Amino acid sequence: xxxxxxxxxxxxxxxxxxxxxxxxxxxxxxxxxxxxxxxxxxxxxxxxxxxxxxxxxxxxxxxxxxxxxxxxxxxxxxxxxxxxxxxxxxxxxxxxxxxxxxxxxxxxxxxxxxxxxxxxxxxxxxxxxxxxxxxxxxxxxxxxxxxxxxxxxxxxxxxxxxxxxxxxxxxxxxxxxxxxxxxxxxxxxxxxxxxxxxxxxxxxxxxxxxxxxxxxxxxxxxxxxxxxxxxxxxxxxxxxxxxxxxxxxxxxxxxxxxxxxxxxxxxxxxxxxxxxxxxxxxxxxxxxxxxxxxxxxxxxxxxxxxx
Numbered sequence: 001x002x003x004x005x006x007x008x009x010x011x012x013x014x015x016x017x018x019x020x021x022x023x024x025x026x027x028x029x030x031x032x033x034x035x036x037x038x039x040x041x042x043x044x045x046x047x048x049x050x051x052x053x054x055x056x057x058x059x060x061x062x063x064x065x066x067x068x069x070x071x072x073x074x075x076x077x078x079x080x081x082x083x084x085x086x087x088x089x090x091x092x093x094x095x096x097x098x099x100x101x102x103x104x105x106x107x108x109x110x111x112x113x114x115x116x117x118x119x120x121x122x123x124x125x126x127x128x129x130x131x132x133x134x135x136x137x138x139x140x141x142x143x144x145x146x147x148x149x150x151x152x153x154x155x156x157x158x159x160x161x162x163x164x165x166x167x168x169x170x171x172x173x174x175x176x177x178x179x180x181x182x183x184x185x186x187x188x189x190x191x192x193x194x195x196x197x198x199x200x201x202x203x204x205x206x207x208x209x210x211x212x213x214x215x216x217x218x219x220x221x222x223x224x225x226x227x228x229x230x231x232x233x234x235x236x237x238x239x240x241x242x243x244x245x246x247x248x249x250x251x252x253x254x255x256x257x258x259x260x261x262x263x264x265x266x267x268x269x270x271x272x273x274x275x276x277x278x279x280x281x282x283x284x285x286x287x288x289x290x291x292x293x294x295x296x297x298x299x300x301x302x303x304x305x306x307x
Contacts (some may be wrong), residue, residue, distance in 0.1 A: 014202055018051065020174070021190040024153060025055035025137075028188050029062050031178040032135040035188075036093070038130075038296045039065035041073075041081040042253040043137030044191055047199055050208050051090060051190060052137070065092040066131075068124050070116040071098045072234045080211040084189040095127035102162055107138045112236040113259040125161040126156055135186050136179070144282055153192050159183035196251075196283055197276050204269035216267045221246050227260035251276075251283035 011019065028035050039045045052061055067081060085092040097119045100106040105126070106119045128136060135163060142149040152168045154176045169177045179187055191199070203210065211221075218230040220243040229235060231243040234256045248261040249272070266272045 014066040014198065014205065015197060017194055018054070018202070020193065021048075021051045023174070023187060024034060024176070024190040025052050027176055028135050028137070028178070029056070029241065029251060031176075032186070033180045034131070035063040035137065036131060036133045037061075037063060037065045037137040038124075038139065039067055039081065039085075039092070039153040040253065041077040041084070042137075042209060043199060043203065043214055044141065046080075046208055046210055047194075047202060048139045049084070049090075050086070050206060055216070061088075064093050064134075066093045066127060066133075068127065069094050069096045069098075070255050071096065072116050072257050073128040074211070074213060074232075074253065074256050074259075075228075076211040076213045077253055078112070080209075084131050086103070088108065093127070093131065094228050095123045097122050100126065107160060112238050114236075115255055117255050117258055121161075128161065130151065130188060133185060134180060135188055137188050137190060139191050140189050141191050141194050141196070141199075146169075151187075151189060153189050153191065154178060156180060163186075163187075196279075197273065200276050201267060202238045204242075204273055207227045211253065213261075215254070215263050215272070216247055218245055219248055220244065221248060221261060228262070229260055230256060232256045234307070251291045 037045075037048065039049060049065065056062060065085060067195070068219065081092070094274060097106065097116050100119065100123050101108055106122055107115070108116065127133075140148045140151065142151070147165075150168075152163050152171050154171065156167075157163055159181070171177075178186055194202075202208065207275065221228040222231055222235070222237065222241045222243050223229075224238070224241065224251060228246065228248065230248075231237075237243075248264060249264040249266060250259065250261045253259060264272075264275060266275045
């Protein structure tokens with residue numbers, strides 16, 4: 001008798017997560033008329049775009065990508081966004097917060113702690129309505145924040161773009177309900193079951209390209225409210241703040257006015273994996289000032305239509 005072990009057909013964790021995400025993309029393409037993928041240029045949206053390309057290869061993506069542009073982006077992120085969509089040959093749509101400010105549909109806060117982050121909600125809902133999109137892919141993950149942990153993978157939004165966490169649909173055996181009325185749309189989260197560590201392991205193994213600020217680099221920063229913020233043209237210094245140069249990297253990317261960085265020498269994806277594996281604080285909890293409004297701040301914003 002042969003001493004060889006019988007073949008096993010178990011998937012690794014990353015292979016299983018990839019397969020689930022690919023299935024979600026294909027399910028949406030088969031179910032909805034006008035999907036769109038939110039693409040900020042951050043690591044999660046970069047992984048999401050990579051997975052979407054795998055789901056439909058060798059055909060092109062059957063939907064465009066959409067960037068909600070606050071006008072307060074890091075230069076490295078905008079450069080990466082434009083380069084990536086050009087290389088992949090996908091159609092990029094942008095919806096600008098500045099357009100809503102100019103039209104009087106939004107009012108900007110002022111002062112050293114002001115941010116346009118909350119204003120993205122109105123711009124997103126306008127873009128969804130104007131584009132007639134019935135499904136919107138987002139890169140949110142359940143491990144990021146407790147309000148996001150409540151979300152289903154298919155998350156219904158009413159005709160006003162609002163979310164009711166008490167009226168979510170069951171998703172047994174990975175069966176997804178995409179039914180919606182005219183004017184409603186569904187937020188879809190293909191990365192919902194991934195963790196930050198899963199994302200970085202996937203980036204390492206798949207060689208997913210990212211903006212350079214995700215890796216260690218020297219940058220002038222200021223310390224504010226227990227965080228290090230990059231000194232940039234969008235940030236107003238307080239009287240007692242003096243920038244100093246530090247070796248840092250970013251764990252997440254949002255507005256340059258509210259996204260913090262962390263001291264780090266991790267210059268490769270493998271080094272970031274080792275660093276994240278030792279971390280006990282989520283990236284949003286550690287580096288996003290806009291999430292520190294209140295304990296229920298994110299859930300309140302999601303009820304209004306935020307990502």
